[in-house]
Amino acid sequence: MSETNTTNESTPQRGLNFNALKTHVLEHKIFVALLCTRILTIIFALGYIFPIFGTSYNAYYKALLSNAATSALRLHQRLGRVQFTSAFFRELVREDSCHYLFYSLIFLYVAPITLVLLPITLFAILHAASYSLTLLDVLGQNAWWGARLLISIVEFQSRNILRLAAFTEIMLMPMTIILIFMGKAGLLTPFIYYHFLVQRYSSRRNPYTRNMFHELRVLLEAGAAKPSMPGILKQILLRVVSISCKLAPPQVAQQ
Template structure:
């Protein structure tokens, strides 16, 4: 294929993608908010922006909140004040992450809170971009790289997100004890974690809780583990099991 033909193919593919986004404005907005979340998280980790880190942190969470709100707009029927609508809202993963963004945007900076939203944004931005590339023509190098991310690393990314969600609970408790967060934040976050545990679409939180339980039980059964630690770990596991919510159906 000549250079002019390749250039025409690229231009034609780009025009198809642009036309699709123009006709699907919510999808275009999602692409933008996800990219914004990724970029702001990168700026927080590598502070090249003149803005204070706390401002970059909050803007990243607000971009994530905008993504969640747009997804709810896509997935939910028109709002109506009813028990059925509330049940649909609570069952949506996007509603969980809208709550997540509000919790952490309203409190002091906890860097770990950016990990789940950034990974979700990266994964879905990759999937969305790959779909646009497939719609526009041959995948090429970029498309193949995104395909690898989506197909090969999706499970690992979602497991990392779930582990970060769980690790944020004791982090919030320690932040409360040190005066770095409000008294109500851990209680609201427990509700978020309960929603993630009972999510119908995302089983990774339940799987990660089970894997952590097995790992801890294996550790405390070893001979070198002090009885005091063994008792504390078993008590903690029992508490978590008692607090575990039913799975939504």
């Protein structure tokens, strides 16, 4: 009987380890808070498209606010306390989280546009999936294999997700100009968004926007070089490339 008890005690439990999960949550409160705000971003974005609970209008702005909360938490995590120094400000504006905090603030004062929610939703899905896998590992190696499968699909497509987010960021630039003529955005919106796009282009940690600009330039130049391309369209394409190159910030060598 004693041998049986000893064997049972020495055998690791295969159930879900909720005690380990509780300990992990208490030790990583900001990470868990980030997961919650990202999940809220996804829920509100879906609520905008499928307004089952509440109105799509409210869901749209709640998605932007939850993304702003995510960005603010991430900035606090990376930079700590706010310091009123030029060095802190320079570091602040170079952070990707600052860019998307700025992004949310820009579109809080613009009429709802479905395309605006795409980048923040994609980033929320990508980062939420990554941290959810960490929580599943804490629960146990065999916990919720179905969720692990979905997470693995997201991680496998991470490069395409980041490229799509970068492409959307770029396409929103002409969209903001169109919105002025539609009466859905202010005159300053394109200029403010341009500064956001400049920061994304210069990002240290995420080169996808910069790479996407290069891919689009190659694509447009190749299209303009086709013999079958009408002269007017060729001039338009080359003009778009020329203007984009002039507006692009100078490249700074990475340290």
